[in-house]
Amino acid sequence: MCAEIAQKIQTTMNNHEQWRWKCLNLIPSENLTSLQVRAMLGSDFGHRYAWDEPWYGGQKYTIEIEGFAVAAAKKLFGADYANVRPLSGHLSLMSAIMGLCQPNDTIVISHSENGGYPLNLQARFPLDVQYLPYQPDRYQMDVSRAVELINRVNPRLVILGASIFLHPHPVKELSRVTKETGAILVYDGSHVLGLIAGGQFQNPFQEGAQILLGSTHKTLFGPQGGIILVKDDPELAEQIDLTLRPNPVLVDNYHHHRVAALAIALAELIAFGKEYAKQVVENAQVLARNLAVKDIPVVGTNWGFTSSHQVLLQTNSLKQGIKVRDQLEKADIIADAGVRLGAQEVTRRGMKAGEMQEIAEFFARLLVKKEPPERIKQNVHALVQQFQTIHYCFDS
Numbered sequence: 001m002c003a004e005i006a007q008k009i010q011t012t013m014n015n016h017e018q019w020r021w022k023c024l025n026l027i028p029s030e031n032l033t034s035l036q037v038r039a040m041l042g043s044d045f046g047h048r049y050a051w052d053e054p055w056y057g058g059q060k061y062t063i064e065i066e067g068f069a070v071a072a073a074k075k076l077f078g079a080d081y082a083n084v085r086p087l088s089g090h091l092s093l094m095s096a097i098m099g100l101c102q103p104n105d106t107i108v109i110s111h112s113e114n115g116g117y118p119l120n121l122q123a124r125f126p127l128d129v130q131y132l133p134y135q136p137d138r139y140q141m142d143v144s145r146a147v148e149l150i151n152r153v154n155p156r157l158v159i160l161g162a163s164i165f166l167h168p169h170p171v172k173e174l175s176r177v178t179k180e181t182g183a184i185l186v187y188d189g190s191h192v193l194g195l196i197a198g199g200q201f202q203n204p205f206q207e208g209a210q211i212l213l214g215s216t217h218k219t220l221f222g223p224q225g226g227i228i229l230v231k232d233d234p235e236l237a238e239q240i241d242l243t244l245r246p247n248p249v250l251v252d253n254y255h256h257h258r259v260a261a262l263a264i265a266l267a268e269l270i271a272f273g274k275e276y277a278k279q280v281v282e283n284a285q286v287l288a289r290n291l292a293v294k295d296i297p298v299v300g301t302n303w304g305f306t307s308s309h310q311v312l313l314q315t316n317s318l319k320q321g322i323k324v325r326d327q328l329e330k331a332d333i334i335a336d337a338g339v340r341l342g343a344q345e346v347t348r349r350g351m352k353a354g355e356m357q358e359i360a361e362f363f364a365r366l367l368v369k370k371e372p373p374e375r376i377k378q379n380v381h382a383l384v385q386q387f388q389t390i391h392y393c394f395d396s
């Protein structure tokens with residue numbers, strides 16, 4: 001009985017892997033890891049405990065691995081301090097908030113209506129949450145009103161970041177006012193860390209952010225997890241650290257196999273990040289332009305569609321987004337109900353501008369010409385079949 005269940009689980013996993021490998025994945029928050037990263041995830045590090053206090057034996061290599069990851073992260077992002085222990089991007093954000101705020105402090109974030117990450121803080125924490133003002137077109141911040149808001153509410157934290165992340169944030173402009181009011185400027189780069197690492201997106205530290213944090217598995221093609229980076233300010237780093245080290249608040253025993261996998265992914269980015277990130281942004285731009293030309297409504301016609309990995313389709317409602325997502329999935333094109341599309345995973349498979357044009361044509365056949373999805377699915381498989389290896393890594 002138990003063996004049968006184990007067999008079923010194995011079969012389900014095989015089915016999933018075989019299917020997803022044949023699909024065209026355009027989810028903007030996912031990516032593919034290299035074989036070397038996967039080997040770390042399946043390694044003995046996944047069975048072990050290690051901690052800063054001299055409590056557990058058997059730690060000598062686990063400690064060394066964390067050192068590699070921290071050193072690589074600092075080098076890649078130009079940070080003075082790096083913590084690779086958060087188990088997810090969300091927990092890296094929560095560590096910063098819990099480490100730096102007192103009850104009833106004010107924090108300023110972007111609302112999910114404007115593409116912000118839907119943090120539901122008020123429900124659990126006594127914090128005053130204020131929202132950054134945006135232009136009527138929803139995804140462009142209204143900088144002068146944002147400056148006015150920060151001056152008026154005097155927040156402890158200003159968090160810049162978004163789940164719909166098409167263009168850079170006004171970090172420079174807002175850092176001038178946060179410096180004056182004493183607010184801490186946090187940049188949630190969950191979506192764009194891989195692009196920042198490759199020098200293809202704004203550099204939040206150079207523009208005045210004090211903290212850069214986020215997920216390690218979106219454009220940063222590591223294992224699922226989180227990272228926190230701090231520039232210049234050891235006190236800030238120390239306060240955040242307290243949520244993740246002895247007497248921890250948010251993470252007690254962190255995951256050494258994940259940290260080892262992240263160390264490899266960071267090394268891959270040091271070696272190939274520039275080339276990768278450039279291709280991701282180029283692919284997203286080509287995809288957006290070609291979709292628009294083929295009468296697929298893409299957000300941002302007046303402002304160049306995208307400077308990141310994301311392309312956003314214009315939909316009127318979640319219901320319509322779900323319908324589009326489901327229609328795409330019938331042709332083995334995987335997206336979310338946003339409908340956000342991400343170019344990072346197809347780039348990692350080696351696709352370039354020509355393939356983006358082909359993908360846009362699949363969308364047009366499916367959504368404009370209403371061709372049967374089954375027919376397009378065959379073409380999707382034929383395209384994907386040509387891209388069987390993972391690029392921008394040391395696997396070969």
Ligand SMILES: Cc1ncc(COP(=O)(O)O)c(C=O)c1O
Nearest residue numbers: 088089090117161162163190215
């Ligand atoms: C801007 C932003 N921050 C944080 C998160 C949470 O990241 P994770 O899924 O790694 O917890 C997300 C999730 O997609 C996000 O879009």
